[in-house]
Amino acid sequence: MYTEMSAQVRAQVRLRELILSGELPPGSRVAELAIVERLGVSRTPIRAALLRLEQEGLIESLPGGGYAVRSFSERDVSDAIELRGTVEGLVARTAAERGAPAEVLDEARAVLRDIDQVLARAALDDESFSRYVELNGRFHVLLGELAASPLLAREMERVASLPFASPSAFVIAQSNTPQARDMLIVAQDHHWQVLAAIEAREGSRAEALMREHSRIAQRNLRAVVQSQEHDRMPGVRLIRKRG
Incomplete structure (x- = not known):
């Protein structure tokens, strides 16, 4: 449980950095599988990190699945x-x-x-x-x-x-x-x-x-x-x- 939670936090921090640095620009699609491959983290912590970033308002869920980076x-x-x-x-x-x-x-x-x-x-x-x-x-x-x-x-x-x-x-x-x-x-x-x-x-x-x-x-x-x-x-x- 501790290791999984640490992986979630690391994934969340890294994803936030990618968004705020512009590497994932506004409107770009954030697919779970692509992020798993990019960060080298398993799907469970990536899924939890994406949900957390959605709650923070940095990304939004798409009707067809996945997420997109929001603009404000x-x-x-x-x-x-x-x-x-x-x-x-x-x-x-x-x-x-x-x-x-x-x-x-x-x-x-x-x-x-x-x-x-x-x-x-x-x-x-x-x-x-x-x-x-x-x-x-x-x-x-x-x-x-x-x-x-x-x-x-x-x-x-x-x-x-x-x-x-x-x-x-x-x-x-x-x-x-x-x-x-x-x-x-x-x-x-x-x-x-x-x-x-x-x-x-x-x-x-x-x-x-x-x-x-x-x-x-x-x-x-x-x-x-x-x-x-x-x-x-x-x-x-x-x-x-x-x-």
Whole structure:
């Protein structure tokens, strides 16, 4: 069972990479047998990985069997980001109103201090952006734990798995822009403010801050889609431009 599950995870990760890198472009057919031959993994974990990627929304089942890589309208992605902001806002308000576990607050503060160290550099290289993505993801997971609600934490995880709705979905794509570091500094200020609001038991303020926090991702979405480099960016090619 453990070996089979590990094979499923590996297949899922590899398939996601093929899609986001453009090796499997939007509209291309993803046949189970072809993927088995390509990845050298048995059919059972491949089938499970394909089902998982369908749940994530990266592929869709075809009437005649098999799957196809999906593309997304700009509105699809915007709605997914808005949904994440709504759920995270609810989580932040719940954490503030119920009172967050002290040990989780301590861990969240430690993560934010680590992010402060990353952003203290005058210029951020690829390693710095990767480190930010790792820490940012950890902070958002801890936010789910602050509400002490397994149900809300699961909903946060589900929403973040929607295509391009994760907290750092557009960070790497924006890493080469002059405004990238400034945008991360603003996002980090939101992190500290929402944590302070939760500690102060200010539910409405905590919720409003997380809703506003998602607006940064909305701005990043617009910037990336409008960029002249849009078609060269891994993953972003799945997003259809308006018009």
